[in-house]
Amino acid sequence: MNWYPWLNNAYMKIIALHQKKQGHHALLLHANAGMGSDSLIYAISRWLMCQQPVVMKSCGDCHSCQLMLAGTHPDWHKIDTEKGKNTIGIEIIRCLTEVLVSHAQQGGAKVVWFPRVEALTEAASNALLKTLEEPTDNTYFFLESRYPDILLATLRSRCFYYYLSVPERKTTISWLQKQKITLSLVEIETGIKLNAGAPLAALTLLQPENWLKRKKFCQSLMQHLSTKRLLSWLPELDQEDAAGRISWLISLLLDTVKYQLQSSNYCVNRDQLLLITKLAAISSVSVLLKSATEWQNCRHQLMSVMGLNQELRLISQLINWQNSLYYHN
Numbered sequence: 001m002n003w004y005p006w007l008n009n010a011y012m013k014i015i016a017l018h019q020k021k022q023g024h025h026a027l028l029l030h031a032n033a034g035m036g037s038d039s040l041i042y043a044i045s046r047w048l049m050c051q052q053p054v055v056m057k058s059c060g061d062c063h064s065c066q067l068m069l070a071g072t073h074p075d076w077h078k079i080d081t082e083k084g085k086n087t088i089g090i091e092i093i094r095c096l097t098e099v100l101v102s103h104a105q106q107g108g109a110k111v112v113w114f115p116r117v118e119a120l121t122e123a124a125s126n127a128l129l130k131t132l133e134e135p136t137d138n139t140y141f142f143l144e145s146r147y148p149d150i151l152l153a154t155l156r157s158r159c160f161y162y163y164l165s166v167p168e169r170k171t172t173i174s175w176l177q178k179q180k181i182t183l184s185l186v187e188i189e190t191g192i193k194l195n196a197g198a199p200l201a202a203l204t205l206l207q208p209e210n211w212l213k214r215k216k217f218c219q220s221l222m223q224h225l226s227t228k229r230l231l232s233w234l235p236e237l238d239q240e241d242a243a244g245r246i247s248w249l250i251s252l253l254l255d256t257v258k259y260q261l262q263s264s265n266y267c268v269n270r271d272q273l274l275l276i277t278k279l280a281a282i283s284s285v286s287v288l289l290k291s292a293t294e295w296q297n298c299r300h301q302l303m304s305v306m307g308l309n310q311e312l313r314l315i316s317q318l319i320n321w322q323n324s325l326y327y328h329n
């Protein structure tokens, strides 16, 4: 698994606690997408399971390390949703508890990792809570979530909370440049801000084919705003990654609010100032905020309502937006 420099600090802090025997058996890791948190959890797991760690590193040679490297360690459990399902049910937690009660097959630590703990159903969360309250010996739980606020409060309270903070802008820029991202500094900064500072997510967006998609998206919005025919902009939105595209649009709307309030230094899309100026010329702050909320709702519905007709939902929202821009401003 790859390693990233911004994980060093968190790794050392958490391992130091375990070295002092102060490490908590349940860690709730709060991390944005694209931070490489999987690598952090994997590395800490390696250290916990290694039979002869060298200070802060796993040895790489012992039987346990070999099994981890081969991906076949019987005491390392990754619990995620099954294919085609959005949730993790109570049966899986019951099975896990049974496995944990028996002795570790390799005689060392047992590690359980939930990459998306918010996927647990309420019954599954309660079952896991019991397991956390009466942990078996030498067992460690990693609960990972982008949205820890939606977890059961009782579950959260049983864990040591750790927020994986995003690296400083300069660190991320130089790391991205080392990954052969050769775009202008303004574009790289935009890519970072559009992903709330998460370097791996920024790296994906700044890949030539993806960055070109966003550029075309912005260019085509500019054209359709000029011709006042937003409905014909539909094909740019009605794509497989519609939710991501709506996020780009919301970000532009909020940037326009900043522009209207003379705070354009804080704009996310600094590479699209012409488009922001165009949007500012045809909408007031209140219209922009209302539109941003409506698009937010539209995005949320597209992501959560099963069977919703994406095309129709987008058409209705585009009509709403166009009306607010040109007739009620």
Ligand SMILES: [Zn+2]
Binding pocket: 049, 050, 051, 052, 053, 058, 059, 060, 061, 062, 063, 064, 065
């Ligand atoms: Zn080892």
